[in-house]
Amino acid sequence: MDNLIIAGKTYSSRLLVGTGKYKDFNETRAAIETSGAEIITVAIRRTNIGQNAGEPNLLDVISPSQYTLLPNTAGCYTVDDAVRTLRLARELLDGHSLVKLEVLGDPKTLYPNMVETIKAAEILIKEDFQVMVYTSDDPIIAKQLEEIGCVAVMPLASLIGSGMGILNPWNLQIIIDNAKVPVLVDAGVGTASDAAIAMELGCDGVLMNTAIAAAQNPILMASAMCKAVEAGREAYLAGRMAKKLYSASPSSPVSGVIASSGS
Amino acid sequence: MIQLTINDQIQHFESPINVTQLIDCLALQGKRIAIERNGEIIPRSQFTEQILVDGDQLEVVVAVGGG
Numbered sequence: 001m002d003n004l005i006i007a008g009k010t011y012s013s014r015l016l017v018g019t020g021k022y023k024d025f026n027e028t029r030a031a032i033e034t035s036g037a038e039i040i041t042v043a044i045r046r047t048n049i050g051q052n053a054g055e056p057n058l059l060d061v062i063s064p065s066q067y068t069l070l071p072n073t074a075g076c077y078t079v080d081d082a083v084r085t086l087r088l089a090r091e092l093l094d095g096h097s098l099v100k101l102e103v104l105g106d107p108k109t110l111y112p113n114m115v116e117t118i119k120a121a122e123i124l125i126k127e128d129f130q131v132m133v134y135t136s137d138d139p140i141i142a143k144q145l146e147e148i149g150c151v152a153v154m155p156l157a158s159l160i161g162s163g164m165g166i167l168n169p170w171n172l173q174i175i176i177d178n179a180k181v182p183v184l185v186d187a188g189v190g191t192a193s194d195a196a197i198a199m200e201l202g203c204d205g206v207l208m209n210t211a212i213a214a215a216q217n218p219i220l221m222a223s224a225m226c227k228a229v230e231a232g233r234e235a236y237l238a239g240r241m242a243k244k245l246y247s248a249s250p251s252s253p254v255s256g257v258i259a260s261s262g263s
Numbered sequence: 264m265i266q267l268t269i270n271d272q273i274q275h276f277e278s279p280i281n282v283t284q285l286i287d288c289l290a291l292q293g294k295r296i297a298i299e300r301n302g303e304i305i306p307r308s309q310f311t312e313q314i315l316v317d318g319d320q321l322e323v324v325v326a327v328g329g330g
Contacts, residue, residue, distance in 0.1 A: 018330025028328060043329025046270040046322065047296060049289055058326050059295050074329050084299065088324050091304050092297035160330075209330025 002237065004205055006182055007098060007130040007151040009068070011038045014199070015229040016070070016184065018209025019043075022218065025061040031212055032062065035222040041070045041100055041209070044089045069093055070132065072100040077113070079103065079120040086124060099124070100154070100186075100207075102134035110160040114141050118148065125149040134186050137171040139178060146181050153179060154186035154207060157198060161210045163190030166197050176202045192221075192228035199232025200240070265317040279317075282310040291323070298323050 004011045017037040022028040032040060040062055062069070071089030076082040086099045103120050105113030112134055118141075124131050125148060132152040133145050142153045155175055158164035165188060166172065176183050182204035189195050189208045198206050206229055215221035265276050269289070276288070282305055286292055298305045299322040305313055315321070 019328035020330045022328060041330055042326040044297075044324050045327045047291065047294070047325045049270055049272055049274075049323070057295055058328055069326070071326065072329055084302065084322075085324075087304050088297040088299055088322070089326075091306065092295060092324065092326060207330075213330075 002233065004182065006039075006132070009098075011068070013038045013226075013229075014205040014233055015195070015225055016041065016205055016207040017212060017222070017225075018207070019058060019062060020074075020209050021213035025056060025058070027218060028058075029061050031218045031222040032067075034219050034226065035212065036226045038068055039070050040067045041072050041207070043074050044071055044085050044092065064093060064096070068098065069096065070098060070100045071096075073102050073120075075104070076102070077104050077107075077116075079116050079123065082116075082120045083123050086129060087127075090129070097128060098130045098132065098151075100132050100134065101150075112136055112156070114138070118144065121145060121150055122148055132184070137168050137175065139171060139174040142175045142183075143178055146179060150181065152182040152184055152204075154184045156187040157185045157194065158188030160187040161214075162188055163211060163214070164188055165190050165194040166201075169197070169201055172198070172201055172203070189225075192224040195225055195228040196232035196235070199229055200235050202236055205229070265315070267315055267317075267319050267321060269321045270323055276315075279314050282313050282315065285315060285321075286310070289323070294325065296323055296325055 004014050013036045015035055015037045016039040017032055017035050018041040019028050073082040073085045076085055082103050101121055103113050103116040105111050114136055121131050121133055130151045132154055133150045134154050135142055137155040145153050157166040184205040184207050185198040185203050186207040189211045195206045212218050212221045265279055267274050301320050
């Protein structure tokens with residue numbers, strides 16, 4: 001079986017999905033089920049004090065016993081906020097240590113601040129967290145994150161929530177070629193072909209949220225993404241044919257073609 | 264009278280209370296939450312023994328949808 005292994009745990013799906021931006025919890029649940037994803041990201045936020053005490057909780061819908069929950073640090077711009085958020089997440093999820101670290105640099109682009117990300121990763125790894133890290137597509141930084149002990153490196157394809165697709169496949173290729181830990185594209189995927197391209201490059205997986213949640217029909221897009229990730233993975237494993245510019249080669253035999261006689 | 268800051272909101276209580284009592288006051292019993300007191304996690308196992316005192320800063324969090 002061609003499984004994805006992260007921090008020693010085996011997963012059969014290479015698609016990881018988020019739980020944000022859905023219309024309601026029913027849509028969240030249906031999209032996640034359809035996607036086939038096993039690793040599901042969640043955010044950690046202050047609870048409403050004194051309001052909506054009876055409102056349903058995400059974890060009632062996405063059960064931690066059924067899925068591997070991946071708490072994130074979305075919205076954190078400092079080392080301290082990111083580290084505190086994940087300590088709270090670990091307590092919330094009964095000691096669960098697999099986390100997604102992102103330390104953002106700028107609210108307009110949500111581009112990661114890699115200096116702060118590395119500092120936060122070092123602290124978390126010392127505290128025995130298993131860190132999957134959101135990163136820029138800089139191959140040197142990606143390698144550094146691996147060397148300090150991150151369990152997966154997750155470069156952006158393009159900006160978070162932009163749906164712009166894979167803007168720099170060459171950098172992703174270098175990161176993949178150099179990595180000894182799983183490389184997952186995180187952020188920027190817009191449609192199924194983007195996910196397939198990421199997988200064809202040799203990515204170990206793809207993490208997405210907005211591409212599914214903001215589709216006109218999120219459930220159908222979840223299905224498309226499931227197939228795209230599988231198709232891209234199979235194409236990568238199969239090994240594509242070489243490109244032959246200006247050198248056409250017919251697929252059918254060249255001999256035995258009927259020809260008009262007597263010319 | 265003690266003053267606690269909970270998720271940036273100031274709340275007053277008649278006397279020092281433990282964390283379990285605070286959770287009851289906030290109607291958060293049975294909810295999946297995690298609590299930080301003055302920057303340190305309060306493990307669930309210590310909810311009854313940790314007594315909150317005047318000036319404590321608390322963060323009470325839940326899991327929500329996110330990517």
